[in-house]
Amino acid sequence: MSWGRAMPDRPVVAVAGATGAVGREMLAVLEQRAFPAARVLALASARSAGRTLPYAGGRLTVEEMTGESFADVDVALFSAGAGISRQFREAVTSAGCVMIDNSSAFRMDDDVPLVVPEVNAAELARHCGVIANPNCSTIQMVVVLDVLRRLAPITRVVVSTYQAASGAGQAAMDELHGQTRDLLDGRDLTPSAFAHRIAFNCIPQIDVFLDDGSTKEEWKMVVETRKIMGEPGMAVAVTCVRVPVLRCHSEALAVEFAGPVSVEDAARALNEATGVTLLDDPVSQTYPMPAMLEGTDDCYVGRLRADVSVPHGLQMWVVADQLRKGAALNAVQIAEALLGR
Amino acid sequence: MSWGRAMPDRPVVAVAGATGAVGREMLAVLEQRAFPAARVLALASARSAGRTLPYAGGRLTVEEMTGESFADVDVALFSAGAGISRQFREAVTSAGCVMIDNSSAFRMDDDVPLVVPEVNAAELARHCGVIANPNCSTIQMVVVLDVLRRLAPITRVVVSTYQAASGAGQAAMDELHGQTRDLLDGRDLTPSAFAHRIAFNCIPQIDVFLDDGSTKEEWKMVVETRKIMGEPGMAVAVTCVRVPVLRCHSEALAVEFAGPVSVEDAARALNEATGVTLLDDPVSQTYPMPAMLEGTDDCYVGRLRADVSVPHGLQMWVVADQLRKGAALNAVQIAEALLGR
Numbered sequence: 129m130s131w132g133r134a135m136p137d138r139p140v141v142a143v144a145g146a147t148g149a150v151g152r153e154m155l156a157v158l159e160q161r162a163f164p165a166a167r168v169l170a171l172a173s174a175r176s177a178g179r180t181l182p183y184a185g186g187r188l189t190v191e192e193m194t195g196e197s198f199a200d201v202d203v204a205l206f207s208a209g210a211g212i213s214r215q216f217r218e219a220v221t222s223a224g225c226v227m228i229d230n231s232s233a234f235r236m237d238d239d240v241p242l243v244v245p246e247v248n249a250a251e252l253a254r255h256c257g258v259i260a261n262p263n264c265s266t267i268q269m270v271v272v273l274d275v276l277r278r279l280a281p282i283t284r285v286v287v288s289t290y291q292a293a294s295g296a297g298q299a300a301m302d303e304l305h306g307q308t309r310d311l312l313d314g315r316d317l318t319p320s321a322f323a324h325r326i327a328f329n330c331i332p333q334i335d336v337f338l339d340d341g342s343t344k345e346e347w348k349m350v351v352e353t354r355k356i357m358g359e360p361g362m363a364v365a366v367t368c369v370r371v372p373v374l375r376c377h378s379e380a381l382a383v384e385f386a387g388p389v390s391v392e393d394a395a396r397a398l399n400e401a402t403g404v405t406l407l408d409d410p411v412s413q414t415y416p417m418p419a420m421l422e423g424t425d426d427c428y429v430g431r432l433r434a435d436v437s438v439p440h441g442l443q444m445w446v447v448a449d450q451l452r453k454g455a456a457l458n459a460v461q462i463a464e465a466l467l468g469r
Numbered sequence: 470m471s472w473g474r475a476m477p478d479r480p481v482v483a484v485a486g487a488t489g490a491v492g493r494e495m496l497a498v499l500e501q502r503a504f505p506a507a508r509v510l511a512l513a514s515a516r517s518a519g520r521t522l523p524y525a526g527g528r529l530t531v532e533e534m535t536g537e538s539f540a541d542v543d544v545a546l547f548s549a550g551a552g553i554s555r556q557f558r559e560a561v562t563s564a565g566c567v568m569i570d571n572s573s574a575f576r577m578d579d580d581v582p583l584v585v586p587e588v589n590a591a592e593l594a595r596h597c598g599v600i601a602n603p604n605c606s607t608i609q610m611v612v613v614l615d616v617l618r619r620l621a622p623i624t625r626v627v628v629s630t631y632q633a634a635s636g637a638g639q640a641a642m643d644e645l646h647g648q649t650r651d652l653l654d655g656r657d658l659t660p661s662a663f664a665h666r667i668a669f670n671c672i673p674q675i676d677v678f679l680d681d682g683s684t685k686e687e688w689k690m691v692v693e694t695r696k697i698m699g700e701p702g703m704a705v706a707v708t709c710v711r712v713p714v715l716r717c718h719s720e721a722l723a724v725e726f727a728g729p730v731s732v733e734d735a736a737r738a739l740n741e742a743t744g745v746t747l748l749d750d751p752v753s754q755t756y757p758m759p760a761m762l763e764g765t766d767d768c769y770v771g772r773l774r775a776d777v778s779v780p781h782g783l784q785m786w787v788v789a790d791q792l793r794k795g796a797a798l799n800a801v802q803i804a805e806a807l808l809g810r
Contacts, residue, residue: 288629288708288721312646312649324754324758330712330714332786337754341774342774365627365784367721373669373671378673380710382708413674416673419670431673431682435706437627441706
């Protein structure tokens, strides 16, 4: 089975969860990329209905999302949490609307393509109404790994993340700022969006714990990477850590290959790749940093060097804006790829 | 050749660089551990002479450090930078005083033991007047690795660090605080202690770059780990990153072994080890975090779990106070070990 209905050239687009950090970024990306929408709907919970959001020089009035919201919609970008995505899946797809879902609800379902357009846009051909947008920290890693595996097969990846507050939503970004000020001013702190204080701290837990001692975020980076790259046995070791940074995720990668890959060849391949920018000049102390890349679209790579602790290894540092390539931009790129089919 | 002179039971101690972040912590550690000093001298540059520092309920007057400062001193704890250590080495040792040096000046010299007492206190027997205190991020890693290698030989370690501002000194700690407030208040920022803005950022560079694309901090973690552990061929892959945290370093470790090591056995060994505290309870979201461990002495381990991406692997998260075990405490522990000989 696959989706019979073709996407019109100028589709009606809905953003579900439009008032959230990712939802608002989705509207910004649609506008900035001049997505050829016939119309854009901003959907959210009843609580947010009636609010207005900026779009294309005007304001969109937020509508309450109901089962009837999708009657005339061609593509719906969902970022309202896994529960909401599950709740509305049937209403969306039975209306003939394609759901591009930023939540983790359907990512590992066999009939749901998990897509990073630079890596596996071909997967879109087999969708049945739902396409999943991967986890933010997974996206920026696979964009880079996909370029590198063209040079030699990848045998293992060890990755440590330095993840921004934005991955936990707008409230978490606000908490980072407010809590930091409270701390500097000597006021008492009461963590809410995070389990622990995030100001001037690192929290080595993102999402819930699984029985094997890993977190769900770490598990996602393993299983989603395998699915997107089409390498079900790929060895991936992950540690996910929240750091007091606003909206770009950073990752330290140690990549092992089946054969030799020179730093020069890797740099050339990354330089030529779509969606990747190499920012790597030790002499001028140039490398990607999360605070300097807010609002950018590419996956930025720096600190590229040989890893001589294995026969064939490279180490690098990858930064991307969690709200852009890690979420909103990738979802819009999927919608663009559907248009182009 | 080795050092002929025995350490008196109640030695005269000098702290060289007493006004710095590590120097002041050295004084605090000497006091807190009731180090049996006959007398403690606070030495610093002419600029700081005459200042007073708290010690043992009173105040020490800072004296200008000169070649004559060490005439009656038995042990000098140096933390004034590699240049100062090189400049004063001859004056210190020719006065019959043992130099315990926190700088990187002599760490890799063949005739200088590089000591973490929990790991290689026996090395102290061969000192010739100078003993080097290792790099902060190295110390907390080798304390843990030394415990684990008793279970099976370690074949490789991949480590990513999350290093605090304190590693760059008091001015860097002040810069983190002041710059964060400036940023929240919308004022212009001018980085000084760091090459780039540190507030709400991660800087993937610590110390200078080497020709192979690694930083000197990363190189230190490789070569110092090998020297301390007495394993010259040990495979270690390192990425060192500065994060906006005040004074505890964190490290994500992926450790590979030559044979099976269960999580249970590793946890038991770490629990029983001197200088290590296991803080690891996913159910209660308990794990080491840098903001919560300021002023502590142990190396804290959490997030201990199997790494199934290799035949025999463990992953973990290690946090220690950079100014305590990473610097001042380890130096004082070396002095205590000399007393005990």
